[in-house]
Every structure is written in structure tokens, then in C-alpha cells.
Amino acid sequence: MxxxxxxxxxxxxxxxxxxxxxxxxxxxxxxxxxxxxxxxxxxxxxxxxxxxxxxxxxxxxxxxxxxxxxxxxxxxLGTSLVTRQPVLNEIIVRLPHTLNLAFTSMLVAVIIGIPAGILSAIKKDSWLDNLISTTSLAGISVPNFWLGSMLILLFSVVLRWLPTGGMTEPFWTSLGFKQAILPSIALGMSVAASFMRVGRSAMLDVMQSDYIRTARSKGLKYSTIVVIHALRNALIPILTIFGTSFGGLLGGAIVTEQVFVINGIGTYLLTSINMRNYPAVQSTVLVIAFFFVFVNLLVDLLYVVVDPRISYE
Amino acid sequence: MAKVLDINQLVTHFTIAGKPYPVIRDLSFYVNQGETVCIVGESGCGKSVTTLAIMDLLPNNGEVVSGSIKLNEIELTKLNKKERNAFRGRDMGMIFQEPMTALNPLLTIGYQLTENIMLHRNVDKKNATEIAIHYLNVVGISNPKERLKQYPFQLSGGLRQRVMIAMVISVKPKLLIADEPTTALDVTIQKQVLNLMNKLKKDIDAGILFITHDLGVVAEIADRVIVLYAGRKVEEASVEDLFNNPKHPYTIGLMNAVPNVDSDHFEIKPIPGTFPLLTDDIKGCRFHPRCPFAMDRCRSEVPSELEYDNHHRVACFKVEEEYAHE
Structure with a gap:
């Protein structure tokens, strides 16, 4: 290990x-x-x-x-060509906002995507399955900046329930929670959609496997079969997509931060590119790459927890 | 002798591209307590489907259309899914063909054994573990305590099949169904598992329904044999009777297809023709296109099953005529 x-x-x-x-x-x-x-x-x-x-x-x-x-x-990490400040300091100030956004978006994706995928697999060909599959197709097709704008229009401008933008507080505070809702839905939806699709096909595969037939032949309750015997096996492909979709999430954060006026490293990267602030661009991309790689390391470690076969290979 | 399993006029359909096709046609047989009944036939003859129909594990496109399946006098086909599930594991257990995939790869052997025992024998985890260890010993697995902590991938195919057998017999079912349990194993391991099952059948006192396509296996384990061809029973006899005096041309063909190593001219005589597809529409006896003795009658009428001496049952016009002439 x-x-x-x-x-x-x-x-x-x-x-x-x-x-x-x-x-x-x-x-x-x-x-x-x-x-x-x-x-x-x-x-x-x-x-x-x-x-x-x-x-x-x-x-x-x-x-x-x-x-x-x-x-x-x-x-x-070098000195910003624009402000003459160390790039590291500038990134450290902004990074928490982006991590906050990435975390809440991933949360939205996991909470909506995985249960929906599993539900649509065990209720295959029902109206629920069709509804979930159609929604997930929409979720993948709709770009996050459009979804973000529409959410602002509805919930902030028309209904006046939530702030139009900004992310100044962490999500566990009351203001931070309100600030996080719309951007994390806008950013997390497409990831949720891919979790749904992978979750559904993984679960369908698993439910047709020999060991599920064995579990059924033992007379176990259906819920036991799904939760104990099937879910963990279906989790393996979901974990894989979790790691790779984190990259897409960080890329999407650049756009989402613009829509919701969030001063994160996405916004920093974009302004730095426009101003040819090379040290800032280099370091921000490196930080993004670091987090992507780090999350994938966590995923690799989770594989070992979920699948006993892996640590021995 | 009590009939553990009693199947009458079972008909099972599979729906392919919206059209139903019969897979099992009017099948009747029984299994007594303590008796081992073998169903033999080629791939696709419906032998596995029979077991899945009994267990209510048919795939989504398969269904029992008519007939009755009685387990200890209880009619299973009248029950709903949930009621039938109550019989699975507890009263009838099944050993599958593929030991490599039949166990859950992510759960320990111990979990998969005790889960079953706790559910059906109403014992706590500690007692269930003791029972599991006992049955691992029974099926000849060394270091059972260590094995309980292991995962299926750490065990060989033969060991996994032993674990499957232990899992099924640990809840003392009245009917044990084994669907080609040795087919996927090496020949030496096959022999070991067969010996184990032969030893167990004396101890567990359950009815055993054993599915195989291997006549060698039949000779080793069966008390009574049912020969299935394209969904229909063509012959049924005690194992001695069947091997000494096969009557149906298909059974005779099967016997001839086994090479006899002892004889001087080592030769395999395959049955001519090919096994019919599920979708093939064959009038009369399903075997007549491949039968060397086929008569006009065989092409239009379905022979019914008749009983001859020693409870030897055959469905064949040729056999019928031979007996009529005697």
C-alpha cells in the first residue's frame, strides 16, 4: 500500500x-x-x-x-509584470474562491449525478429513466455560461432570491452558501450529466453480471443487492470519470467566474493572458495542473479502498 | 420418497425481436429427496433455461408461459416475485457454471458466505462465521479462517467453486441446482469437484439437479438422467439403464460421439447435421432432420413420451414401433 x-x-x-x-x-x-x-x-x-x-x-x-x-x-513563482507583486501572493489571494467554486460544483455533480444515474439504471426504460437520460443530454449540451446567465436572470433578476454574483465568503457561511448556489449549479450541471451517463451504464453492466445473479439466487433483498453488491462495483468507472471531469471543471471555472464576477484564479488567468503577463499565466496554469493531478492522485488512492484487486497488482 | 422438485408440462418462451420462441417445450420431470438427476444435452437445448426458470432468474426476455413448478408441494409459478424470492437460497440453492465471475469481486469470501447464512438460518454474525468455517472445511478448503478474509481474486477457480458449493449447502437447501459446475474448470480440478459433490450428496440429503453436457460427468454423479433435445425431453432413465441400453437415436448418437480410447480404431462419430436454432421452425420430432431412422411420421407428428421397462421413458416413434413388433 x-x-x-x-x-x-x-x-x-x-x-x-x-x-x-x-x-x-x-x-x-x-x-x-x-x-x-x-x-x-x-x-x-x-x-x-x-x-x-x-x-x-x-x-x-x-x-x-x-x-x-x-x-x-x-x-x-516569479513577479507579475503588471503589479510587480510576487505571483504566488496574487494566486494565494484568489485560489480559495476557485477552490470553493470547484468544491461546491463537484458536490452538486456528485449529489445529483450519481444517484440519478443509478436510479435510471435500476428503473431502466421507465419514464424516470427517460426523464433522467433526456435531462443529462441537455446538461451536457448546454454551455455553462448560458446556463449561468439564465439562472441569474431567473433567480436573481426576476425572483430576487439569490445574489447575481460574487464569491467572497466560503460556502459554509450563510452568505457564502447563497453566493455558491447559482455558480455551482451552472458549473456542476454538465459534470453531473456525465456522472449520470457513466453511472447508468456502469450500473446496467453490473446488474447483468454473474455475481448479481448469484446474489439474487441467494434470495437477498433487492435493496441489499443494489446497495451492497452492485453499487461498489459501479463506483469504479464513476471514480474514473470523477478524476477526469475535474479538469473540465477547472476549465469551466474560468468562464463561470466571469459570468458570476468571481475573483478567482480563472479570472486572474484570463486577465493575465490579455496583458501578456507571462509569469502569472505560467504559474496559474501550473497551479491548475497541480490540482488536477492531485485530485487524480486521490482518485487512484480511492480505487484501492473500493477495489481490493488494485493494490496487489 | 418425497418429491423435492416436481415440474409438469413446463413451457418457456424467449422473446426475440418481438416474437416469442419456445425454448422449453412441455417438460415434465421430478427430483426426489436425496436423488441426483442429471439433465444432459447440447448447448442451447434449454437445460440452463430450465434451472433459471426454477430459480426465477430468467433474463428479461424469457418467461414461463405455462406448466407448474412445485418445490416441496408448493406451486412456485402462482407466487409473485417477492414470495418466490423467499424460497431462493433458503429452500433451493444454485451453483453456477463460471466460478471466476459468480462471486462478487469486491466482497470477501467471509462476507459472501455469512450474509447468506445470517439471512436464512437466523443466526448472528459470530455463529454465521462458525458455520461458514465449518462448511469451508466440509468442501475441503484448508485454512478456512484465513480464506474468510480473502477476496475471490485471491482464489483459484477450483477453490472458488468450492466456496460456491459451501455457500449453497451452508443454508441446507432441500434442492441444490448445479449448472455445469465443473465445465469451466481444469480436468483434474473437475474430478476433485465431482468427487466432492459425490461425497456431499450422501451427507446433505437434498435433491440435486445437475446440468451438464458431459456424459462422463453424468456417469459419475447421476442417479437418473434426462436427455434434452431442443427444449424437449427425448429420454429419461436410470443412469445404468441409459448407458447400458440407450434407446433414443439422439442418445445413441451422443454416446457414439464420445471417443472410446480403449478400442483399436480410435474414432469420433459425430451426430450428422447441426443443432437447430431457437428460431428454426421444425415440424414433427425436433430431431428428425439429423436422425438416421427418420420416418414420414417423424416429420409431421411429435412423438409422445412413453414408459418402457424399468421406468425408462422415451419419446420416439422408432422405439415405439420396435416395442410394438416384439
């Missing part, structure tokens, strides 16, 4: 180094000159050149990456 965990963590470290390289390289290759941007509109070519040397942009690519990387492992 410990070996499995250590091996997974080792993989992740290597993965993150690779990601940092790809992020660095892709920004290096991107058009646009940050030195020109920093120097300002009235700068002479000489000024721009001095800024370039000051920022270290005149050095060869690999040297630049090495400087970036050594700073990175010391916890120095």
Missing part, C-alpha cells in the same frame, strides 16, 4: 516537471513580446532591449527554463 502511494507520488512529481516545461515552452513560442509590453507604448528600441535583458528574456531558451525551474522549486 505504502509503496503504491509512493510510486504514484513519484509519478506525479515527474508529471508536474513535464507540465512546467510544456507550459514554459508554449508561452515561449507564443507570439507577442512581453518586453515590449512591459516597456510601454512610448519606449524606444533601446528601452525595450534593456527591459529584455532585465527580465532575462535575452538568454537561450533552456537557460531561461532552468532559471524558471530553479525558482519554482524554491517556491518563487
Amino acid at each position: 505504502l509503496r503504491y502511494v509512493l510510486k504514484r507520488i513519484g509519478n506525479i512529481v515527474i508529471l508536474l516537471i513535464g507540465i512546467s516545461f510544456i507550459i514554459f515552452a508554449s508561452l515561449y513560442l507564443a507570439p507577442g513580446d512581453p518586453a515590449e509590453l512591459v516597456a510601454g507604448a512610448n519606449a524606444t528600441p533601446d528601452d525595450i532591449e534593456r527591459v529584455r535583458v532585465f527580465l532575462g528574456l535575452d538568454k537561450p531558451f533552456l537557460v531561461q527554463y532552468w532559471i524558471y525551474f530553479t525558482n519554482l522549486i524554491q517556491g518563487n
